[in-house]
Amino acid sequence: MTSSIGADADPPRHDVSFLADLGLDGEVSLGESDRDEHATDYTTDEADAVRPDAVVYPASTADVSAVVAAADERGIPVTAYAAGTGLEDGAVPAHAGISLDMTRMDAIREIRPDDLQVDVGPGAIGADVDEAVAKHGLFFPPLPSSGDISTIGGMIATDASGMGTVKYGEVADWVLELEVVLADGSVTTVGSKAAKSSSGYNLKELIVGSEGTLGIVTRATLELAGRPEQIRGGRAVFPTLDDATAAISDAVTAGVDVAKIELFDAETAMLANDYSDADLPERPMVFVEFHANHGIDEEIDFCRAVFEAHDVAQFEIASGDRMDDLWRARKDITYAAEAYDPQREMGQPGDVTVPIGSYPEMIRAVKEVADEYDLFVPCFGHAGDGNLHYFVLQNPDDPEEVARAEAVYGELVERALELSGTATGEHGIGAGKRTYLEREHGETAVGAMRAIKEALDPNGTLNPGTVVPEE
Amino acid sequence: MTSSIGADADPPRHDVSFLADLGLDGEVSLGESDRDEHATDYTTDEADAVRPDAVVYPASTADVSAVVAAADERGIPVTAYAAGTGLEDGAVPAHAGISLDMTRMDAIREIRPDDLQVDVGPGAIGADVDEAVAKHGLFFPPLPSSGDISTIGGMIATDASGMGTVKYGEVADWVLELEVVLADGSVTTVGSKAAKSSSGYNLKELIVGSEGTLGIVTRATLELAGRPEQIRGGRAVFPTLDDATAAISDAVTAGVDVAKIELFDAETAMLANDYSDADLPERPMVFVEFHANHGIDEEIDFCRAVFEAHDVAQFEIASGDRMDDLWRARKDITYAAEAYDPQREMGQPGDVTVPIGSYPEMIRAVKEVADEYDLFVPCFGHAGDGNLHYFVLQNPDDPEEVARAEAVYGELVERALELSGTATGEHGIGAGKRTYLEREHGETAVGAMRAIKEALDPNGTLNPGTVVPEE
Structure with a gap:
């Protein structure tokens, strides 16, 4: 793995006794098991785990503000944490300090169907939000594959996306407004509840994807869409990997309106067979899903025609349980990889x-x-x-x-x-890919990122060791 | 009008003689007519016009870099200018200095149909880009109504949007990567040619909409989409304004897949009739356009059903010339307002x-x-x-x-x-709405915008007097 936490494996410890005096509505824990649990995210190497000095479970924006302000004054790092499902160590408190566990701020506060909007706490689980808005015929389109276990706050922190992004875009595209606690503890909102705005610098897009290094999100207004009336999906098998990838490229550039289009190479199919009785052909395959209010058959036919031009060997499309069966191997792939050997x-x-x-x-x-x-x-x-x-x-x-x-x-x-x-x-x-940031964006762009970090978090309180490399 | 340029009507003048020594490939003009032309944008009041001390027409990124670096050293403002179609005085050089006219950097550099991408200079006219990519069956979906005369650079500066935004989103959603000259003259790229990225702070979204106050865009990679095979559109007339707006809300929340949905109140219909022989009923009306590869009739029927529930009085949909006729009043509305009285x-x-x-x-x-x-x-x-x-x-x-x-x-x-x-x-x-920035976003958010401005443009070289109010 390329992961390497920026801090020492055993960073200096901080005096967090002040937390008891803040009069928080939430909870402060110095317990060993809490601190252990907050030392890692989903795939953190043991060598890269860092235990925070304290775990705080804020109950409100005021709690978050109080903790961040007091920590900032004292030069103590604060790292937001939620479901612990991150894959790049972005929630590991690299310099110890306070792990701010947002999972209790999980209220689904208000659904406004007429505006296609919902206000939620950052600790809300994605699938719970999706379920709550389903009662109004709505859904949250960019929900990532991890949506059953990951939180809205975590999705915002990484600008998550997933299978539906090909049709619906990223999480950022569905975040309208955020309430954010800045490094000095001040509370602000960024973005707008209007569907579009050209008003000032786009602070919302700056906060989204900043992994808790520029501010801590305490409330999000998300945009929603109407649930499609027709959903069908399935699987296509191709003779070669080149056929499969060429078919996908052609489908996308020709404008086939797929809601999901996912590739497996033959090795991944093998992994999936090993995990379950899926009995997949061990050849390259493409999973597709279509969403429409009408005309879904024409769309599927369009896709089929593109795939046939690339010698598709099997192409089965279904709905309901059979569709779920066809997709199961894709949905279980992480478990299959974990179980393989x-x-x-x-x-x-x-x-x-x-x-x-x-x-x-x-x-x-x-x-x-x-x-x-x-x-x-x-x-x-x-x-x-x-x-x-x-x-x-x-x-x-x-x-x-x-x-x-x-x-x-x-x-x-x-x-x-x-x-x-x-x-x-x-x-x-996160921490894992900081070494590539400059290689990807160049020294000047990373310098601009660093200047922004220093402007908004001059004391380096918020999640140090993540995103921007130390100079 | 609410417009009020931040600077004095007659700001201090700057010594721009250094421009002659920069060895630019482009042109430097101190001519009266050039300076007059760059004193206003589309709707600037005479009282708010400010003549720059010089107009520079850069021919290359190197030219832009040289001008900006030299101006930054000397404390001389640089304001980017292009087609002059802005509506909030964002391109008026409020503190005089240099107007950097980007219109000669208008190359359509490379079209990559397999990636659905095009690289263009900021001075390229939107409609020219759209026409160039049409040869490959592609289009630039967020083109605003002004696209025949406005430039890609201007659209990026304001995060423009328009009639197609209801289906396709804003300009920002279709900008992948930008080459940008920062305030010290350094050149960088922001964003990515990948369709999505979670890599570092979203500098691309920060530059888009920043109206030349954080950097000057010298090249843009835009995302494109396949031109829809079916386009139909027309006009619906409603008994009351409440019927019309309720019909629109219902259509959007029910998920009718409109590419454009535009309202006229009765007064606007009157204005249009006065301008041309359109002979519109002087009642509230809604213009719609549909884009699809197939199934467009079902979508139109869906829309019709929603409109009928709100007592639509007329609903005519057509294609080709008849569609253009039905839409003409909407397209000409600004000219109609100019000509009315x-x-x-x-x-x-x-x-x-x-x-x-x-x-x-x-x-x-x-x-x-x-x-x-x-x-x-x-x-x-x-x-x-x-x-x-x-x-x-x-x-x-x-x-x-x-x-x-x-x-x-x-x-x-x-x-x-x-x-x-x-x-x-x-x-x-721009300059016109700076007074509302704090009212809309609050003091803390505007403080964060100001901190970012100071971090990226410490000498205040880039378009001072625009976006962020002076303290």
């Missing part, structure tokens, strides 16, 4: 994105690099956006193999950047 | 946006305020986004009437903000 861990999943025309080349790069380093690297992903995921399966007890796996991760990011892509399509920079 | 000018068009559920209330507010101040205020707009435009027709030679008109503009912004809306949906803050 007790000797081998999956590491932090790769998450590069390249312009759609370069997607076939990026996949060929994965195959080449996997061969070169003699490792098993199944790859899959949100192909319609040019977003590729891969697991470099590795034996964590074999340092030589771990080193090879790290080299694979590094080389694949390098290949993505050579193809005008990005080091992280949706997981964030 | 030789005694009355239209002023800077109002541009508030409110949550869609409050759109009927916002329109009622326009009627109330127009009655209260006894002025003719036809209103219309991008109803699907909650974006409302209006002209407060006023006699510029009657100071009392001008004062009443200003009060109307101010009061309507106030009403929009009370309805959780924004002071400017798509025209930008």
